[in-house]
Every structure is written in structure tokens, then in C-alpha cells.
Amino acid sequence: MTTTLTTVPYRRPGLRRLRLLGQGPLFTVSVAVLAVLVLVAVSAPLLAPYDPEALDLGASLVGTTGDHLLGTDQSGRDILSRLLHGARTGLLGPLLVVGVSTLLGTLLGVVAAWRGGWTDALLSRAMDLVFSVPGLMLAILLVAVTGPGMTAPVIAMAVAYTPYVGRLVRGIARQEKARPYVEAYVVQGWSGWTVCVRHLLPNIAPTVFAQSAMNFGYALMDLAALSFLGFGVQPPTADWGAMINEGQGAVLQGAMLPALAPSVCIVLAVVAFGIVGEGLADRIARREKQTP
Amino acid sequence: MTRFLAGRLAGLVAVLLVTSVVVFGTLHLAPGDPVTFLLHGRPASPETVAALRAEHHLDDPLAVQYGKWLGGVLSGDFGRSAQYHQDVTALLGSRLPGTALLVGYSALLVAVLGVGAGVLAALRPGLLDRTVLIGTGVATATPSFVTAIALVSLFSVQLGWFPGPGGGAAGGLGPRLHQLTLPALALALTFAGLLARVTRSAMLDEMGREHVEVARARGVAGRSVVRRHVLRNALGPVVTVGGTMLAGLLIGTAIVETAFDVPGLGSLLVQSVTSQDFAVVQAVTLLSVAAFVLVNLAVDLLAPLIDPRLSPGEGSS
Numbered sequence: 001m002t003t004t005l006t007t008v009p010y011r012r013p014g015l016r017r018l019r020l021l022g023q024g025p026l027f028t029v030s031v032a033v034l035a036v037l038v039l040v041a042v043s044a045p046l047l048a049p050y051d052p053e054a055l056d057l058g059a060s061l062v063g064t065t066g067d068h069l070l071g072t073d074q075s076g077r078d079i080l081s082r083l084l085h086g087a088r089t090g091l092l093g094p095l096l097v098v099g100v101s102t103l104l105g106t107l108l109g110v111v112a113a114w115r116g117g118w119t120d121a122l123l124s125r126a127m128d129l130v131f132s133v134p135g136l137m138l139a140i141l142l143v144a145v146t147g148p149g150m151t152a153p154v155i156a157m158a159v160a161y162t163p164y165v166g167r168l169v170r171g172i173a174r175q176e177k178a179r180p181y182v183e184a185y186v187v188q189g190w191s192g193w194t195v196c197v198r199h200l201l202p203n204i205a206p207t208v209f210a211q212s213a214m215n216f217g218y219a220l221m222d223l224a225a226l227s228f229l230g231f232g233v234q235p236p237t238a239d240w241g242a243m244i245n246e247g248q249g250a251v252l253q254g255a256m257l258p259a260l261a262p263s264v265c266i267v268l269a270v271v272a273f274g275i276v277g278e279g280l281a282d283r284i285a286r287r288e289k290q291t292p
Numbered sequence: 293m294t295r296f297l298a299g300r301l302a303g304l305v306a307v308l309l310v311t312s313v314v315v316f317g318t319l320h321l322a323p324g325d326p327v328t329f330l331l332h333g334r335p336a337s338p339e340t341v342a343a344l345r346a347e348h349h350l351d352d353p354l355a356v357q358y359g360k361w362l363g364g365v366l367s368g369d370f371g372r373s374a375q376y377h378q379d380v381t382a383l384l385g386s387r388l389p390g391t392a393l394l395v396g397y398s399a400l401l402v403a404v405l406g407v408g409a410g411v412l413a414a415l416r417p418g419l420l421d422r423t424v425l426i427g428t429g430v431a432t433a434t435p436s437f438v439t440a441i442a443l444v445s446l447f448s449v450q451l452g453w454f455p456g457p458g459g460g461a462a463g464g465l466g467p468r469l470h471q472l473t474l475p476a477l478a479l480a481l482t483f484a485g486l487l488a489r490v491t492r493s494a495m496l497d498e499m500g501r502e503h504v505e506v507a508r509a510r511g512v513a514g515r516s517v518v519r520r521h522v523l524r525n526a527l528g529p530v531v532t533v534g535g536t537m538l539a540g541l542l543i544g545t546a547i548v549e550t551a552f553d554v555p556g557l558g559s560l561l562v563q564s565v566t567s568q569d570f571a572v573v574q575a576v577t578l579l580s581v582a583a584f585v586l587v588n589l590a591v592d593l594l595a596p597l598i599d600p601r602l603s604p605g606e607g608s609s
Binding site for chain 1 (some may be wrong): 303306307310311314315318319321329333369419429430432433436437438442444445449456457523525539540543546547550551561564565566570573577580581585586590
């Protein structure tokens with residue numbers, strides 16, 4: 001006579017049940033801001049009234065008019081069109097950084113937590129090492145050899161952000177591994193890989209997602225800083241950080257808009273990502289308390 | 293404690309060694325011959341090329357090259373700057389005081405503004421607390437180059453209180469501090485916002501504790517409770533976070549010095565990348581990472597002196 005062991009899959013509420021709405025007005029507004037931002041980035045060529053790189057030296061530093069809603073910059077380019085197009089590079093860079101660092105960090109963190117022992121010690125030390133080198137320095141060093149452009153900053157930042165994700169994932173994956181359901185699966189002969197992919201990962205995903213939202217804002221800020229220094233997106237391509245750099249001269253002449261408009265966009269995006277990330281993390285923490 | 297110290301020192305050496313390998317190795321990551329990269333298109337006589345090869349020991353095997361370079365670095369020889377035609381060490385020495393003054397000024401602003409706003413918010417719940425929360429939220433999300441633009445536009449273009457970018461070298465310490473006020477503020481605000489939040493929550497944590505309630509019940513005056521029971525205990529996390537910010541300030545100088553045209557190490561680094569003066573780039577990045585790591589280690593070692601509960605040892609890992 002044999003008994004069949006059945007385990008009820010232990011599943012925490014996933015991302016779908018982490019409702020994006022109904023968490024207070026600030027959170028809702030932030031989600032809306034991010035949605036608009038993505039929409040603008042995708043449809044910038046349709047929305048922009050002018051070619052963002054079209055020079056018109058006769059119309060340099062025109063203020064807000066009916067023709068140019070946000071005026072023009074020193075080279076007579078339409079600021080609104082440049083802002084709309086700037087959302088593309090502004091979001092694409094951080095997306096790559098966050099995507100790569102989240103994948104890599106999750107992989108390293110889960111492997112370290114699952115294997116333990118030497119693997120864990122080695123991976124943890126390696127992550128500590130990268131953690132203690134500032135990302136901005138790594139990016140500047142890389143740009144010094146490869147020349148300016150988006151590639152070097154994105155690679156450097158992806159490497160620099162990986163230990164942030166890796167440390168977090170290692171911590172929560174260790175807690176998760178200690179739960180009885182994991183042992184139950186292992187006893188039943190499930191492979192470590194299957195347990196991790198099918199059960200452990202879905203359970204830690206919400207926390208990782210919340211952290212990624214916050215990282216997105218920081219990466220946006222870092223990449224904009226590199227573009228401001230002239231190391232990232234190169235002129236004449238429209239980019240918020242580069243626009244602030246180009247607008248510095250106009251500020252001294254008393255024209256605020258060329259630098260102010262992209263500044264507002266950066267701050268708005270970073271604040272929105274911060275609020276969404278923190279809101280999600282809060283919600284997860286509250287739920288953890290309810291379901292021990 | 294000794295074991296902890298030994299572990300941390302070993303970690304420090306490991307970070308510095310790996311960083312030095314990366315800083316050295318990037319030269320060889322550049323496509324093509326390192327000499328072409330070091331010359332970056334400038335025409336050069338065979339003698340110049342030979343001199344460059346000799347200076348960078350390019351005819352030796354890679355490991356020997358690294359050893360010679362590291363030996364030079366450890367004895368304070370970072371090579372010669374192609375842009376300024378002078379020893380990198382001397383060049384750095386001439387730029388260091390400007391950056392040190394900026395970082396010191398900024399750190400002071402971070403401490404005063406951050407702790408001040410945090411304490412105020414914790415003691416005055418309601419409108420003031422909410423204002424501080426919103427203000428710090430915006431401050432932490434505003435990158436220093438954006439703050440720089442806003443400050444220049446308001447205080448030097450509109451009001452004319454402070455000089456704008458590149459106002460030329462001022463004479464004594466007073467005028468120099470005046471000139472550095474806007475750069476220091478731009479660098480400080482992001483960090484001050486973060487420190488205010490840490491201070492506020494540390495204070496609120498302490499105020500909710502039993503010993504504070506007991507002190508109040510015993511009739512100790514409110515001010516005295518705040519100073520001796522709340523603030524003193526809340527200082528631990530504030531100092532730890534504040535210390536790591538000092539390391540962040542160092543790195544942030546690259547952006548602020550460029551935005552304000554302040555002659556310092558940060559602006560030197562940015563110029564050197566643009567003009568491909570690689571010896572200078574290597575030296576500044578290596579020293580920045582070293583300073584960053586050292587400051588963080590110092591904070592870890594000093595924190596237990598202020599708050600013994602943070603000391604590594606029994607129980608904690």
C-alpha cells in the first residue's frame with residue numbers, strides 16, 4: 001500500500017494582486033505620470049510638432065508662443081519636440097540598466113542563497129566588491145576608453161546596480177528557502193532548479209519588482225548626469241540631461257526654459273518612480289505582516 | 293573586534309587591488325594599439341612614440357607592465373599629463389585644495405540642513421512635518437546639476453547675490469567661500485534631504501521608546517529629554533548614514549564642479565576624459581575609489597564609538 005504525498009503549492013499573492021490603484025492619491029498620480037511618460041516615449045514622433053533636431057538660427061531663444069509652446073533653445077530647436085523625443089532616450093537607458101541588473105542580480109542572489117557554502121561566500125564577496133565601487137566612476141573610466149555614447153554608461157551602470165539587486169534577492173531567497181514548503185518539494189524529489197523557477201521566484205518577484213521601480217529612478221538620474229557631463233547621449237540627439245547641459249548658456253542670458261523644462265521632466269520622473277517603488281514595498285511589507 | 297578589523301582591512305585591500313587592475317586594464321580595452329589611443333590622432337615623431345612606449349612600459353609583458361605601473365602609483369608617480377605637460381601628481385596636488393574645500397563646505401551644509409530639518413520635523417508634527425517631508429522628497433529626487441541650474445538662475449542671474457559659473461579665482465578664504473556657496477549647496481541638497489529623513493525617523497523611533505516615556509513621567513524638562521535621551525540615541529544611524537554621504541559627496545564633485553566651472557579634481561577628471569588625457573583619468577578614478585572605500589571603512593569603525601549598540605561582536609554578524 002502506498003500513500004501519495006500531495007503538497008498544496010504555497011503561493012503568495014503575485015504581482016497581479018498587488019493592485020496598482022487604490023493606494024492613495026499620490027500613488028495613483030505617480031502611476032498616471034509614468035503611464036503618460038511611456039506613452040509619450042512610444043509615440044514621440046507622432047506627438048512632436050517639429051523635428052527635434054531641426055535648426056532655425058533665426059528663431060533662437062524664442063519664448064513661449066503659439067508656434068513654440070515651450071519656446072526654442074539657442075539653436076532655435078523646438079523645446080517641446082525635444083522634450084517628447086528626450087523621453088525615449090530618457091527611458092530606454094534606465095530600462096536596459098534595470099533589466100540587465102535585475103536579471104543578473106536575481107540569478108546571482110538565488111544561486112548564492114540556494115547553494116550556500118562556498119558558492120554563497122564567493123558570490124557575496126564579489127557583490128560586496130562591486131558594491132564598493134561607485135557606478136559613476138566606473139562609467140567615466142569606461143567612457144574614457146570607448147569614447148562618449150550610451151553604450152559605456154549603460155554597461156557600467158548595469159554592473160554597478162547588480163549587487164543592489166543581488167544582495168536583496170539573496171536575503172529574501174534565504175528566508176524563502178527556510179520555509180517548509182521548499183523542503184516539502186525537495187523531499188518529493190523535485191530538482192532545485194524547478195523549485196526555484198516555479199515556486200521560489202514567483203514568491204520573491206513582487207519585492208524585486210518594487211526595488212526595480214526605485215532603481216529605475218536612480219538609473220535615470222545617473223544616466224542623465226552622464227549625459228549632462230557630455231559622456232552619454234551625444235548632441236544633436238534630444239536627451240534631457242544633454243539638454244540641460246546645452247541650456248546652461250541660456251540660463252546666464254536669463255532664458256530659463258531650455259534648461260528648466262528638461263529639469264522638471266527628470267525630477268517628475270524620478271519622484272514618480274520613487275513613490276511607486278516605495279508604495280509597492282510598503283504594501284508588500286504590510287501583507288507579510290498579515291500572512292505569517 | 294580584531295577579527296572584524298582584519299576582515300575589513302583585507303576587504304579594503306581586495307577592493308583597491310581589483311580597482312587598480314580595472315583602472316590599469318581599461319587602457320588595453322581600447323581598440324587598437326595603446327599608443328594610438330594615448331596619442332589619440334595627434335601626429336607624433338618616432339621619438340615621441342618611443343618615449344610613450346617607454347613611459348607606459350608597453351614593450352614588457354602585461355603582468356610586468358601592471359607591476360611597474362602599480363609600483364609607480366604606490367610611490368606617488370602617476371605618470372605625465374598629456375594635456376598639461378606636467379606630472380600628474382603635481383597636477384592633482386594643485387587641484388586638491390579646491391575640491392577639499394567644496395566637499396568640506398558641502399558636508400557642513402548637509403549636516404546642518406539635514407539634521408536641523410529632521411529634528412524640526414520630528415518635534416513639530418503637523419504642517420511643518422508634512423512640509424519637510426514633501427521638501428525632502430523633492431530634494432532627494434533632484435540631481436545636483438538640476439539644483440545647480442536652479443540656484444544659478446535664482447541667486448546669480450535674478451538676484452545677483454552670488455557669482456555665476458566660472459567667476460575666476462578669488463583671493464582669500466572669505467571670497468572663495470562666497471564663490472563656493474552655490475556649488476556647495478547644489479551638491480548638498482540631495483544628501484541633506486536624505487539625511488533629514490533618516491534623522492526624522494530615528495528621532496520618532498526613539499521618542500516612542502519606554503525610556504523616553506519614563507524620563508517624561510519623572511518630570512524631566514522637555515528640552516532635556518530631547519537633547520539627552522532622544523537626540524543622543526538617534527545619533528547612531530544619523531552618523532552612519534551621514535558618513536557614507538561624505539563618500540557620495542566626493543564622487544558628486546565631478547558633476548557640480550563641471551556645472552559651476554570650479555577648478556578641482558572633479559572638473560579635472562571630466563576635462564581629462566574629454567581630452568583623452570588617460571594618465572589623469574586613471575589617477576583620479578583610482579584615488580576617488582580609494583577615498584570612497586576609506587571613508588566608508590572609517591564610518592564603520594567610528595559608528596560603534598558613538599553608539600556602542602552598533603559594535604560588531606557577540607550575537608551580530
